Amino acid sequence: MGKILTFGEIIMRLSPPGNRTMKQSHEMEFFFGGTELNVASSLAIMGCEVKHVSSVSDDFVGESALSFVKSVGIDTNFISKNEHPLGLYFLEVGSAVRASRIAYNRLNGSFANIQPEEIDWEQALEGCDYFHWTGISPGISEAAYEALKKGLEIAREMGIEITTDPAYRSNLWKYGKKGNEVLKELVSLSTIFIGGTNEINEILGTQFSSDKDGFMEACEELKKQCPSIHKIFDKIRIGVTASSQQTQGRALVNGNYFETELLEVNPVVDRIGTGDAFAAGLIYGLQNFNDEKALNFANAACAIKHTILGDINYSSAEDILEVMGGNSGGRIKR
Amino acid sequence: MGKILTFGEIIMRLSPPGNRTMKQSHEMEFFFGGTELNVASSLAIMGCEVKHVSSVSDDFVGESALSFVKSVGIDTNFISKNEHPLGLYFLEVGSAVRASRIAYNRLNGSFANIQPEEIDWEQALEGCDYFHWTGISPGISEAAYEALKKGLEIAREMGIEITTDPAYRSNLWKYGKKGNEVLKELVSLSTIFIGGTNEINEILGTQFSSDKDGFMEACEELKKQCPSIHKIFDKIRIGVTASSQQTQGRALVNGNYFETELLEVNPVVDRIGTGDAFAAGLIYGLQNFNDEKALNFANAACAIKHTILGDINYSSAEDILEVMGGNSGGRIKR
Amino acid sequence: MGKILTFGEIIMRLSPPGNRTMKQSHEMEFFFGGTELNVASSLAIMGCEVKHVSSVSDDFVGESALSFVKSVGIDTNFISKNEHPLGLYFLEVGSAVRASRIAYNRLNGSFANIQPEEIDWEQALEGCDYFHWTGISPGISEAAYEALKKGLEIAREMGIEITTDPAYRSNLWKYGKKGNEVLKELVSLSTIFIGGTNEINEILGTQFSSDKDGFMEACEELKKQCPSIHKIFDKIRIGVTASSQQTQGRALVNGNYFETELLEVNPVVDRIGTGDAFAAGLIYGLQNFNDEKALNFANAACAIKHTILGDINYSSAEDILEVMGGNSGGRIKR
C-alpha cells in the first residue's frame, strides 16, 4: 500500500459523558483528533504507512497527544513541539431534537504557532504517494497557511497526488486572510477534490444548486477554474436528528457521474470525524479499488464511523467491506 | 421578564447509571429536582427571576440541595431547614419494552414537615407576577397542604396569576385528606389550569372522554365549577415505548380551541420532568408571546427536555425556539 | 413451582463501557453468566428452586462468581473448585451497522477441567423436575462432555424432563469429537428440544428450509431419529441492526404448529443471553401455563432481556406478563 502524508492540528476533544451537559458534569471524556489526523489514523489502522506533520505543546498534554498518535501506528518524526498550549475543543453531545454544541480553544495553540520554516518538506514527502489537507488548517493562522502552502508546492513538484476536503468554517479565518481566496489558491495546487456544491460555491463564489445537475455544473466550473483537479468526490449527509443520520456519496470522474446507495445509521454514537472517515476511505479505496468501488467504500467508512466514539474510525478495511456488502450488524462476531 | 414564585419539595433522585438495574450497580447518579423546582429552574435558566419556597434537611444533604438551587440562579431566601431528612426517590431507567420504575422515600422528609406558620408569604410574594403549584405538594402531608393553601389565598388577594398542574398521584394522599376534594379546593384558588380530561375527571369526578370534544366539554365544566380558571392548556404525551415518545399541546382559551403539531423524540434520554418543562415553557411563553405561540413553545420545551438527563430542562429560550422552528438537531452548533 | 437443575460453565464477561472499543478504554465492566447459568438465574429470579452444577477457579475470581450465583438465589452446593482459571470472554458492543465482537478464553478453564467422577448426580438430581443443558458445554472439553452425558443418563433413568438448546458453535469442538455426532447422541437423551431448522440440520446433517413447512418437516425428522423428543419450540430472531431486533417463537407439539406475534425491541441494550431468557421463559411457562401461552411467555422473556445489561434476565414473571400483554414500556411504574 502507498504512503500518505497528512498535515494539520492535533486537537483534544473534551466532552461530558453520554448526553450530559457540562453543568451536570464533574468529569469529561477526552480524545485526540483533528480533521487531518482523523484521516491519517484511519489510513494507518487500515494498514497504510502514514506520516503526520504538525506541532504540539511541549508539556505532558503534548506528550499524551504524541503517545496517542504513535498508538495508531503513525510516524511522528515530523511533529514538532513549541511552548504554546495544545488546541482543544469542548463538545456537548446532543440527542434527537437537541443539537450537539462545540466550543473551541485553538486559535493561539501550538499548531497555530507552527514554524513554517522548520518543516523539512522534502524529507517528509519522500516516498509519499498522497498528501491530504483540509480547509481547516489554513483558517487557523497565517503560520499554518504558509506551512501548508509550502508543502503543497513542494508536493506538486514531486508529482504527489493531493487530496483536499476544503471545508470553509466561519468560526476560523480570524487572522486577516479571506477564506475563499486562500482555499481557491490551495485547491489550485491539488488534484482530487472531496466536496460538493456547497464547497465549490464557497470557494468560487458561485451559486450552483445541490441537485445532480447543479453538482455536475459546479464540478465543471471547478475544473475550469482549478484545472489540476481531475477527480471530484462528494459526500451527502442527511441529518434526520442528532441521533439518526443518512450518508451517500456521489462523484464526477472523467465526465462520468456515479453515486452510492443511501446508508442509514440509527442510533448515531458519534457524528464527529465522519467526513474524515469518508476521506480516508476514499484515499484507501483509490489505492485498492476502481473509482466507483472507492466511493462505495468511502461511504461505508463514513457510515460505520457514526457508530464509534471519538474522532477516529477504528475500523479495519474488512469491517468496512462488510458494511458495504450490506451486513447490518445484527449478528455477533464470535 | 416577570417574577415567579414556586412552592414544592426539593427531592433527590438516585438512579443506577444508564439502563442498569440496582442489583447490577454499586453506584448511583444523583440529581436534585421536584416537580415545582423543575419549573422554577427552567424559568430561571431562561432568564426569569424566580423564588422557590420549600424546606430542606439541616445536614450536608440539604446544603448540597441548596447549592444546586443557587447554581441555576433561584432565590433561596425562602427555603427553610429542619431536622427531617431530605425527600428522595430511586429510579431504575427502562428501555424499549421495559418500563422505568420509581421507589419513593418522601412522606416523612423535610418538606413533609415544613412549618406553615413560618413562611412569610407576603414578603415572598412581593413583586411576583406568577405563582406555580402542582398536585404533588398537597398530597405529601397536611403541613404541605396548609402551607400551600395559605400561600394561594394570599397570592389571590395580591392579584397574582396562579398556574397549576394539579396531577393526582395515587401513591400520595396517605395523611387523611381526599385528593380530589383538596385539589378542587386549590384549583378554585387558581387562574390557569395546565391539564386535560384526565386531570379534570379526577378533580371533578366526571367522565369526559379524551378526544377533542370531550376535552372541550371538560374544560367548560371545569370553568363552571372553578370560575377563577380562565385559561386551560393541556399536554398530550404518547409513550410509544420507554425509548420513544411523542408530545402535543392543546388549549381552550376564551372559547377558542387550538393545538400544536405532534413532536417526536427518539431516543428518549430522560422522561422525568418533561411535564414540568411544558409548564415552564408555558409560563415563559405567556409572558413573551401570544397564547398560541406560548403553547407551541411549551410543547417544544417538553420535547427537548426528553433529551436532557436529570429532572431539569437546561435549555435556553433560543434552544426551544429552534426546536419549535423545526430544527431537528441534525447539525452540530459550532 | 418445580425444581430445576442446570449444568454448564460460569463464565465472566468483560466489556469496555458503552460502545467503546477496547483500544479506547482503560476499564471494563464485568458480569458473570454462561448460557445455562443464564437460564438458571432467570428461573431463580422468577421464584423457582434451582441447582447449578459446575466448577470454578479456586481463587478470588471463582469466589466472586460464587457470590454472584448465590445473590440470585441459586443452590451452589454442586459447584466444585479447581486450580484452573475461570473461563471468560471479552465483548466489544456494536451499534447500528457495526456488529458486536467476542473473544473467548475458556478452553483451558476451570469448567473445561471439571472432574466428571466427582459429581454426585443422584444427589444433585434428587427432587428435580427439569434438567436443562445446551450444546455449548459438550463442545468445551471431553471432561465436560462426559460429565454431562453421565448426568443426562441418570436424569433419564429418574424420569426427569430434559430440555436442550443444542446450539452448535464452530469455535468450540477443538478437543477431538465431532459436534454433530455428540449433539445427536445427547439430544437422544432429551425430551424437549429448543431449536429450529438450523439446529436440526446441524445435528442430523439434513437440509430443511427455514420456512414453516421446512420447520415442520425438520421437526418430524428429528422426532423420528430422536424419539425421546416430544416437544419442539423454536425462537426466531431477526437482527435488523445491532441496535434493533425482532423476536418470534414457533412450536410443534403433538403435531400442532403454533407461533407467536413478532415483538420488536429498539434500541437493544444487550443482545447476550436473549436465547437463554427464551429457554428460561419456556421452562417457567411449561410449569405454569399451557404450551401456547408458555411459548408466548418465552418470547416476551426474550424480548425484555434485550433491554437489560449483562447476561441475565432480571425480570420477574409479572414483568414478562406485562410485555406479553402489550405494555410497551412507555409509562413509568411508580
Place this chain on the structure above:
Amino acid sequence: MGKILTFGEIIMRLSPPGNRTMKQSHEMEFFFGGTELNVASSLAIMGCEVKHVSSVSDDFVGESALSFVKSVGIDTNFISKNEHPLGLYFLEVGSAVRASRIAYNRLNGSFANIQPEEIDWEQALEGCDYFHWTGISPGISEAAYEALKKGLEIAREMGIEITTDPAYRSNLWKYGKKGNEVLKELVSLSTIFIGGTNEINEILGTQFSSDKDGFMEACEELKKQCPSIHKIFDKIRIGVTASSQQTQGRALVNGNYFETELLEVNPVVDRIGTGDAFAAGLIYGLQNFNDEKALNFANAACAIKHTILGDINYSSAEDILEVMGGNSGGRIKR
C-alpha cells in the same frame, strides 16, 4: 461451626466517591450494611451458618438489599417486607484532619416499622448457638425494641448464648423510651457483653474511668447489676486522624484480665463497621479458640476491616489469622 442469629436493620450507605464532598459530586457509591448485618456477613463469609431477622422495603430497593444479603450466604427466610422505604444514610468520607460525616434517614423506614408479632422467633432460633444484637436496634423505634425484646426472651429460654454490643447513640431514641433504661433491661437478658467503660457508664449511669482499673471495676459492677453477663470484651480504638487508627482489645473473663497488642492501620480505607468486625471476630473466635485467642482474633479482624471499603469485613478467617500473626501486608499473594 455453630449457627448464629442476628437481628437488625439492613441499611443502605450512600457516599460520594473517594474523599469528595456531596456538593462536588454527581454520583454516589452505595453499599448495604447495618451494624448487626455487618456481624452476620462477616460470620457467613468465615463459613458460619447465619440467619438474619429484619424487614425491608417492598420495592426494587428492598429486592437489591436482599440480593446482597443472599450473596454473602446469609439465610434470608426471616426477612419480611413492608411498604415503608429502606433506611439509609449518607456519608462524606473525611481525611487526615477532616472528620467523616453521616446524615441518617432511618427513623421511618421499613425496619422501624417491623411487625413484632409477625416474627416466628421459635422457628428462627431453632438450632442457633448465638444471638447477636446491638444498642442501635432498640433505639430506632418501639416496634424494633419490642421485636428484639421478645426475641431475647425466647432465646434466653432456649439457652442460647446472647452477645451484645450495646452502643448508645444520642441521635436515636426519639420515640419516647430512655436509652439507658432500655439497654439495661436488654443487657440483663444477655450473656456476653462487648463494650467497655463508656458503654457501662451509659447503661448504669456510673462514672468509672477508662483505665485498666476503672474498666475492671466497671465490669464487676455490670456483672452485679446484670448477673447473666459472664464475659466482657472491650475494643479500644485510638483515632489518630481520619486516616490513621490504632486498635486494641481487652477483656475480663472469670476475673481474669487480658489485653491484646496495639495494631496500627495507616491509611484507613474505611472506618465504618470496624466495631462490627470486632464483634464478628469475637463470636467466631469464641467458637474456635480460647477466650484470649478469640480476643486477639477479634482485634485483628477489626484492624483488617479498616482496609476494606464498605460496611462489611470480606476477610476470611485465614486472612485475619495472618494479620494476627504479624504479616503486615507488604508482600503480594500470588
Place this chain on the structure above:
Amino acid sequence: MGKILTFGEIIMRLSPPGNRTMKQSHEMEFFFGGTELNVASSLAIMGCEVKHVSSVSDDFVGESALSFVKSVGIDTNFISKNEHPLGLYFLEVGSAVRASRIAYNRLNGSFANIQPEEIDWEQALEGCDYFHWTGISPGISEAAYEALKKGLEIAREMGIEITTDPAYRSNLWKYGKKGNEVLKELVSLSTIFIGGTNEINEILGTQFSSDKDGFMEACEELKKQCPSIHKIFDKIRIGVTASSQQTQGRALVNGNYFETELLEVNPVVDRIGTGDAFAAGLIYGLQNFNDEKALNFANAACAIKHTILGDINYSSAEDILEVMGGNSGGRIKR
C-alpha cells in the same frame, strides 16, 4: 459580616482521576477555581457577602463556570463575557516522591482579554469592606493589570481595606511588563500584605533570609517602601512529600511578632488552593477575631483545605474552628 470584592480569573482545572498520568487516562475530572475566586468562594461558604469581578467565555463553558460561581453564593453581576475561551490548566497529581505537574492554557483566554473600561468599579465596590487581589492577575495580561490597577485606585479612595497575596510566578509576565515593578506598584496601593520573605525579596529586590529575624527585617523594609501596608501575615508550608505537608503562620502587626503551631496533614488530598484558603481564613478572621486568632484560623483553614478535592475550601467556619481546637478528624460526625 462584611462584604468582600475579589478580582481575578475563573480558571478550569482538568486532571486525570486519582494519581493517573494523562497518558493512562481517557477522562478528566474538572473543577472551577482561580486563586482569587478560591478566596471568594471560601468566604461565601463561611457566610460572607462576596462579589467577584472577572470575564468568562461567551459559550457553554463560560456558562458552566458562572453556574459554579453562583452555586457557592457569590454575586456574579460583575462578571462579563467575551468571545475568548475560558482559561484552563491541566494537572497531573503526584504522590510521595513524585511531584504534581501543571500545564497552563490561560494567556489568551477570556480573562486575559477583559475590557478594563467596561468595569464599573464604583458600583462594584459600593458597600465593600475588603478588596482582595493576588500577583497572578496582573501577570496574565496588560488588560488584567490595568483593570486591577484602576480598581485598586478607586478602592483606595473609598477607604476599603485591600489585602494582597502578591505571589510572583515566572511562567506569567509574558506581555512586556516586569513582574517585580508592577507588583511593587500595586502593593503600594494595598493595606494588608499576605506573604513573607520570599515575596518581599521578589518585589523589592532584597535578599532577606527566611528565618524569624530575616522575616522581621523584610517586613520593616516593606513597610518603609510601601507605607500603606499596616499588617503582614505569612504562611509557611513545609512539603515533606507530595502526600504529606505541614503548615504554619506567622505575622508582624504593629511591631508584634506572633506565630502559630505547626499543623500536619497526611495524606494530602489536594494541595491546590491551600494558600487561598489561608487568605480567606485570614480575611474572615480579621473580621471576627483578633489578629492572633485570625492567623490561627487562617492556618487551620489552610490545613483543612489539603483534605478537600478541587481548588475550593468547602469548610464552614465551624469546621475550621474544630481543626484549630485540635480535633484531629479521628471521629465520625453523626
Place this chain on the structure above:
Amino acid sequence: MGKILTFGEIIMRLSPPGNRTMKQSHEMEFFFGGTELNVASSLAIMGCEVKHVSSVSDDFVGESALSFVKSVGIDTNFISKNEHPLGLYFLEVGSAVRASRIAYNRLNGSFANIQPEEIDWEQALEGCDYFHWTGISPGISEAAYEALKKGLEIAREMGIEITTDPAYRSNLWKYGKKGNEVLKELVSLSTIFIGGTNEINEILGTQFSSDKDGFMEACEELKKQCPSIHKIFDKIRIGVTASSQQTQGRALVNGNYFETELLEVNPVVDRIGTGDAFAAGLIYGLQNFNDEKALNFANAACAIKHTILGDINYSSAEDILEVMGGNSGGRIKR
C-alpha cells in the same frame, strides 16, 4: 543511546478500582504489562530504541495490546499473533495490613504458545546492545523456554550484553522442567545479573545469608559457577505495609561492593513493576553513567514507580534524576 531487545509475555492486568475487592465491583481497570515489557517500556519512554519479541492473541484483545506497545514507542515488528488468548491476571489491591492478591490466567495463552522456530533472532538482534530477560518467561512453557534459549545463544555469539532478573516463581514451572536447573543454564548465557542472595540461592541451591557478607559470598559463588556474569546488582525492598515501602540497591562489580541510600515511598500507589523499573533504570544507567550512579538511578527509578498506577514506569530520566537528587515531590511543577 543504545538499542535494547526484550523478550517476554505481554500480559493484561485487570483490577477492581481503588482498594475494592472483586466482590464489591462491577468494573475493572485494565493495563498491559509483563515483566520484560515493563523494562522495555521504561527504556523507550526514557528515549532508548527498543524491540520487544513476543506473541499476542489474534483478536481485538491482542490488537489493543499492540496498540499500547506502539504508544510507548516500542518496535512491534517481532511480535507475532496466534489463536490462543492473551495471558492475563487479576489483582486485588491491598492496603496497610491487607496484602494484595493476584490470580493468573497465563499458562495456556498466546505467549505460552509462541512458536520458537518462527522468530528470526538474527534480524531481531541486529544492532542491539542489550538483551534483557527474566526468570518468568522460561517458567511459562517449554515453547517460551526454547525460544528464549535460542535467542540468548545467538545474542551471546553476537557479543551482546545480556541482563537478567532471574526471579524464580513457584506458581510457574508446571510444564515439566525444573526451575532452578533451567535458570542456571540460562544465567550461564548472560553477563549482568540483577538479583541478590535469594535469587542466587534458588539457582545454585546454596544457602547464603542476606546480609552484606552473605551477599558478597553468594556473588563470588555465582561468578564461579556462571563465569560469563561480570556484574551483579541487587535491589532490596522492605515492605513495611502494603502502603509503605522502602527500596535500596547494592552491587558487586569487579570485587567492589557499593550500595545506595534507602528511599522511602509512602503511600504506595502501585507496587507492581517496581523491580522492572529498577532493571530498566539500571540498563539506562549503565549506558549513561558509571556503575555506582547507575545503581542509584535504578533505585530512584524503583522508588518513583511505586507512585505510578499500572505496570509501567512513565517517568522520564529527568524525573528519576530529581528523585535521586533528593527532591521529595513536595512542590508542584508548573
